[in-house]
Amino acid sequence: MLDTNLKNQLAQYFDLLKTEVTIGLSAHHDDENCKKVRDFVEEVAALSDKITLVEKELSYSPSFEIKGSFDHGRIVFAGLPLGHELASFALAMLQAGGVAPKIDASDKKRIEGLAPADFETVVSLSCHNCPDVVQALNIMAIVNPKVNHTMIDGGSFQDLAESRDVLAVPAIFKDGDFFEGGKQSLSSLLEKLGSKVDKEEFKDKPLFDALIVGGGPAAATAAIYAARKGIKTGLLAGEFGGQVKETLSIENIPGFKYTEGPDFMDQMQAQVTALDVDIMTGVLADGIHATDKQVEVNLDNGAKLFSKTVIIATGARWRLIGIPGETEFRNKGVAYCTHCDGPLYKGKDVAVIGGGNSGIEAAIDLAGLAKHVTVLEFLPDLKADDALLKKLKTLSNVTVITNAQTTGLYGDGKVERLAYTDRISGKAEEIPISGCFIQVGLVPNTEWLKDSGVELSDRGEILTAGDGSTNVERIFAAGDVSDTLFKQIVIAAGSGATAALGAYNYLMVNE
Numbered sequence: 011m012l013d014t015n016l017k018n019q020l021a022q023y024f025d026l027l028k029t030e031v032t033i034g035l036s037a038h039h040d041d042e043n044c045k046k047v048r049d050f051v052e053e054v055a056a057l058s059d060k061i062t063l064v065e066k067e068l069s070y071s072p073s074f075e076i077k078g079s080f081d082h083g084r085i086v087f088a089g090l091p092l093g094h095e096l097a098s099f100a101l102a103m104l105q106a107g108g109v110a111p112k113i114d115a116s117d118k119k120r121i122e123g124l125a126p127a128d129f130e131t132v133v134s135l136s137c138h139n140c141p142d143v144v145q146a147l148n149i150m151a152i153v154n155p156k157v158n159h160t161m162i163d164g165g166s167f168q169d170l171a172e173s174r175d176v177l178a179v180p181a182i183f184k185d186g187d188f189f190e191g192g193k194q195s196l197s198s199l200l201e202k203l204g205s206k207v208d209k210e211e212f213k214d215k216p217l218f219d220a221l222i223v224g225g226g227p228a229a230a231t232a233a234i235y236a237a238r239k240g241i242k243t244g245l246l247a248g249e250f251g252g253q254v255k256e257t258l259s260i261e262n263i264p265g266f267k268y269t270e271g272p273d274f275m276d277q278m279q280a281q282v283t284a285l286d287v288d289i290m291t292g293v294l295a296d297g298i299h300a301t302d303k304q305v306e307v308n309l310d311n312g313a314k315l316f317s318k319t320v321i322i323a324t325g326a327r328w329r330l331i332g333i334p335g336e337t338e339f340r341n342k343g344v345a346y347c348t349h350c351d352g353p354l355y356k357g358k359d360v361a362v363i364g365g366g367n368s369g370i371e372a373a374i375d376l377a378g379l380a381k382h383v384t385v386l387e388f389l390p391d392l393k394a395d396d397a398l399l400k401k402l403k404t405l406s407n408v409t410v411i412t413n414a415q416t417t418g419l420y421g422d423g424k425v426e427r428l429a430y431t432d433r434i435s436g437k438a439e440e441i442p443i444s445g446c447f448i449q450v451g452l453v454p455n456t457e458w459l460k461d462s463g464v465e466l467s468d469r470g471e472i473l474t475a476g477d478g479s480t481n482v483e484r485i486f487a488a489g490d491v492s493d494t495l496f497k498q499i500v501i502a503a504g505s506g507a508t509a510a511l512g513a514y515n516y517l518m519v520n521e
């Protein structure tokens with residue numbers, strides 16, 4: 011079952027076990043799945059004398075429970091935790107074996123306060139986003155004995171996945187009902203469970219020189235620049251990582267021929283953490299008010315922070331069109347960024363939804379790479395600038411369909427077909443595609459700025475001057491939330507540096 015290399019790796023992990031771990035195996039059927047899981051746990055148990063294997067009756071067969079020698083919630087793996095889930099299994103073993111999970115004190119307190127819950131997560135072993143969810147829910151079970159979690163491999167339990175209408179993984183069920191899908195972090199799951207960071211944790215915060223609101227590349231770079239100037243710096247983010255965490259392959263950051271979003275942002279986070287920056291996550295800013303002496307930032311848990319300057323870097327999110335398949339196939343054929351993901355569709359048939367400037371720019375961009383590009387526009391005419399339309403007409407591998415209402419994206423595990431309705435004839439049509447770029451605009455995360463006096467463009471972006479300052483004294487902005495012309499990682503990072511230096515200059519001159 012396990013090759014020598016994997017066995018050696020797991021044995022090294024299990025050397026770290028501090029206390030005994032019991033694996034309770036439930037594999038009663040005389041079939042291949044049960045045999046594989048039995049072989050797996052027998053091989054695992056043989057790797058450490060701290061691991062004991064016993065037979066057990068569990069809800070799923072094959073499955074096994076991991077039990078440490080302290081009071082914790084139930085942790086069960088139904089099916090084989092191989093592929094991307096091997097790390098989840100190894101971590102669960104270590105945590106049950108007395109190695110404390112790597113979470114901060116605030117998250118630990120939030121988990122301890124959770125009400126009893128039974129979670130089940132349907133995964134596929136090739137899913138990149140699943141381990142984060144499995145590991146976060148296992149940590150909850152380790153920390154809070156009232157929380158139970160079962161990972162279910164959809165490949166081994168196909169009937170179950172079908173009966174629960176699981177069309178995309180990870181699919182999280184709570185107490186038997188669908189709870190959440192897609193990529194989730196510990197912090198976002200806690201948020202969705204209604205657990206707020208205790209406002210008491212903010213009561214002794216100092217007056218910051220620069221408080222950065224956001225956790226993407228703009229915020230991280232602003233924090234690096236501010237902290238290296240030696241000023242008192244805080245960073246408040248719903249979650250660290252921003253949109254970059256959502257992209258798997260990045261090929262346009264100078265110095266990195268190829269990197270992956272989560273790795274890249276983990277490195278940025280490590281760099282910020284190593285500096286003198288007070289990083290506060292798991293809570294959102296929901297209001298801001300500047301006086302002539304300081305800026306007050308209100309948080310969604312009722313706390314307040316104060317700073318001499320604030321840099322807003324709350325980014326943006328893609329505007330969704332709300333059709334079936336859009337969320338389920340994200341990163342599996344549904345893409346938003348042609349600069350980023352276009353090369354993955356070289357020689358393939360793709361569609362672009364949206365005939366405005368961004369849609370037509372995307373189509374022109376993709377025409378140089380893809381075999382064929384179909385542009386679908388809801389209205390009778392394309393709305394892009396003339397120069398772009400002229401260029402579009404010169405391209406032989408682009409088809410434009412106007413009056414097209416896209417109704418869904420379909421396929422087996424990835425996008426294979428786009429369905430639309432011809433709004434004139436009312437006829438339902440389908441086109442075969444490998445990828446679909448949805449270009450109906452970005453929505454800047456500026457809703458929380460209402461009543462702040464910060465001036466926004468008609469697209470809702472924060473208007474900034476050359477030094478990142480806004481119309482409100484002491485408030486600066488950077489990255490996708492601001493009116494920077496292009497929305498890219500290096501551009502966000504550059505504007506973060508600009509805003510931090512702008513804020514520093516402001517303090518030099520005015521304080």
Ligand SMILES: Cc1cc2nc3c(=O)[nH]c(=O)nc-3n(C[C@H](O)[C@H](O)[C@H](O)COP(=O)(O)OP(=O)(O)OC[C@H]3O[C@@H](n4cnc5c(N)ncnc54)[C@H](O)[C@@H]3O)c2cc1C
Nearest residue numbers: 225226227228248249252253295325350489490497498499
């Ligand atoms: C799928 C995808 C692929 C991409 N690929 C590439 C690529 O390959 N190359 C490239 O250069 N660009 C790429 N981009 C674009 C790039 O990710 C963005 O331009 C960049 O992340 C913008 O950085 P930012 O810091 O301004 O904002 P974001 O990355 O959007 O970060 C915003 C941060 O603010 C936090 N936040 C939001 N609201 C609040 C609030 N009220 N209070 C506190 N915190 C808040 C969020 O939690 C988040 O941490 C891609 C984007 C996507 C979505």
